[in-house]
Amino acid sequence: MKTACHQVALPTAPATTDLASLYAARSGPTPSTTTTREPQEVHVTLEARETQWEFAPGRTVTAWGYQGLVPGPVIVAYVGDTLVVHLKNDLPEPTVIHWHGLRLPASMDGTESVQLLVQPGETFEYRFVLPDAGTFWYHSHANETVQIERGLYGALIVLGPDEPTFDADRVLVLDDLKLDRKGRIAKTALFDRHSGREGQVLMINGRADQAFEIAAGQIERWRIVNACSARYVRLSFGGRPFRIIGADGGLRESAMTVTETLLTPGDRVEIAVGPFEDEGAEIAIESLKYRRTMMKWPRRVQWGTLRVGPRAPSVASIPATLATVVPLVPPGPATPNRIVRLGARMTFHGHDWLINDETHHHDAPVKVGELQIWNIVNETGMDHPFHLHGFFFQVIALDGVRTEPTSWEDTVNVVGKQTVTIAFRADDRPGTWMYHCHILEHHAAGMMGHFEVVR
Numbered sequence: 466m467k468t469a470c471h472q473v474a475l476p477t478a479p480a481t482t483d484l485a486s487l488y489a490a491r492s493g494p495t496p497s498t499t500t501t502r503e504p505q506e507v508h509v510t511l512e513a514r515e516t517q518w519e520f521a522p523g524r525t526v527t528a529w530g531y532q533g534l535v536p537g538p539v540i541v542a543y544v545g546d547t548l549v550v551h552l553k554n555d556l557p558e559p560t561v562i563h564w565h566g567l568r569l570p571a572s573m574d575g576t577e578s579v580q581l582l583v584q585p586g587e588t589f590e591y592r593f594v595l596p597d598a599g600t601f602w603y604h605s606h607a608n609e610t611v612q613i614e615r616g617l618y619g620a621l622i623v624l625g626p627d628e629p630t631f632d633a634d635r636v637l638v639l640d641d642l643k644l645d646r647k648g649r650i651a652k653t654a655l656f657d658r659h660s661g662r663e664g665q666v667l668m669i670n671g672r673a674d675q676a677f678e679i680a681a682g683q684i685e686r687w688r689i690v691n692a693c694s695a696r697y698v699r700l701s702f703g704g705r706p707f708r709i710i711g712a713d714g715g716l717r718e719s720a721m722t723v724t725e726t727l728l729t730p731g732d733r734v735e736i737a738v739g740p741f742e743d744e745g746a747e748i749a750i751e752s753l754k755y756r757r758t759m760m761k762w763p764r765r766v767q768w769g770t771l772r773v774g775p776r777a778p779s780v781a782s783i784p785a786t787l788a789t790v791v792p793l794v795p796p797g798p799a800t801p802n803r804i805v806r807l808g809a810r811m812t813f814h815g816h817d818w819l820i821n822d823e824t825h826h827h828d829a830p831v832k833v834g835e836l837q838i839w840n841i842v843n844e845t846g847m848d849h850p851f852h853l854h855g856f857f858f859q860v861i862a863l864d865g866v867r868t869e870p871t872s873w874e875d876t877v878n879v880v881g882k883q884t885v886t887i888a889f890r891a892d893d894r895p896g897t898w899m900y901h902c903h904i905l906e907h908h909a910a911g912m913m914g915h916f917e918v919v920r
């Protein structure tokens with residue numbers, strides 16, 4: 466859906482990132498100093514095109530994929546590398562690629578606000594330095610409710626110089642697909658605008674009914690991306706404990722043992738899976754009931770299966786301290802300098818979703834270097850995953866009660882009627898940026914804000 470009132474600001478900011486000054490600004494993860502690797506250019510071609518996608522044995526659907534794949538290819542590179550992406554648009558409509566979670570120059574953010582849409586038959590080259598290690602993703606940022614649903618998304622993994630050792634690394638991109646009675650990707654329904662679109666086919670890496678095997682005694686690193694339009698994933702492995710090691714912005718301070726974790730649309734989590742001792746066990750990779758809106762009755766659903774295979778030796782070692790997350794705001798009361806209200810309004814086409822009473826809100830500029838403390842106030846009765854482009858934030862309070870940040874985030878859930886306080890500092894990357902609800906239908910129906918970062 467086209468945004469109501471966007472201006473295409475011609476990129477004035479530099480197209481490359483000066484890593485030394487970026488790190489000095491302390492606006493995100495503390496980089497490792499041990500790197501000795503020569504930075505490289507990583508070239509990737511992403512041709513967006515129609516494809517007959519086999520999402521289950523013998524079951525295909527007409528989808529859209531980068532390189533004809535759903536998800537698109539996993540891009541892997543190292544911190545400091547320059548990623549060069551050749552986008553070719555072979556779709557029947559314009560497109561653009563957004564690099565979700567990356568601290569890149571505004572001109573490379575891949576939205577309609579910073580570049581012209583890439584028309585059918587046209588190409589565009591993205592080129593930017595990768596400053597941070599972590600699990601990121603890329604996706605279309607044009608007509609998203611259609612283009613992402615049809616398959617235009619993929620994972621981007623950036624490796625740091627001193628990653629913890631695991632017995633295996635996996636990337637799992639979760640997506641649900643809504644099919645109509647003829648087995649085609651369903652058209653947008655009116656109800657989707659209210660609650661967001663959820664599909665009946667649950668895919669991991671583009672396939673339904675995925676089965677994985679882990680050797681007994683081994684520990685694997687799983688990087689998980691929620692690419693669903695609206696579905697929340699309250700991830701569980703049949704109730705067994707696992708350890709969270711990373712969030713949106715790379716490794717967290719230390720591993721945290723849990724039996725479940727919530728991934729909103731747009732969210733990433735990195736977890737240590739295993740060790741399991743019961744060879745032959747079958748563990749459900751599932752999503753527990755989560756009630757994000759009063760309009761939908763939640764169900765527990767299974768995404769795939771994890772089998773425990775024959776025992777094998779392990780080389781995994783997870784250090785007690787994984788990363789240092791320097792707090793942006795010292796403990797104690799924190800006064801917000803901005804209020805972002807998430808709201809809704811009934812209209813003739815159902816609902817508009819609002820920021821500070823407006824669709825596609827134009828927010829005040831943010832000054833480079835100035836500490837931002839924003840209260841994200843959810844005035845609705847429904848959860849919204851709030852996503853900020855281009856900058857990492859720390860969650861510093863929930864309903865006014867201070868929390869101690871242990872990770873960097875770019876997407877945070879704001880429960881109905883809740884206030885989440887985030888803090889971030891804009892480093893020197895001036896230009897046009899945005900924030901929005903990552904339920905794609907809400908974003909399209911107006912729950913987004915534009916703002917300028919200015920010197």
Ligand code: C2O
Binds near residue numbers: 563606731901903
């Ligand atoms: Cu994944 Cu504008 O976002």
Ligand code: CU
Binds near residue numbers: 903907
């Ligand atoms: Cu929303």
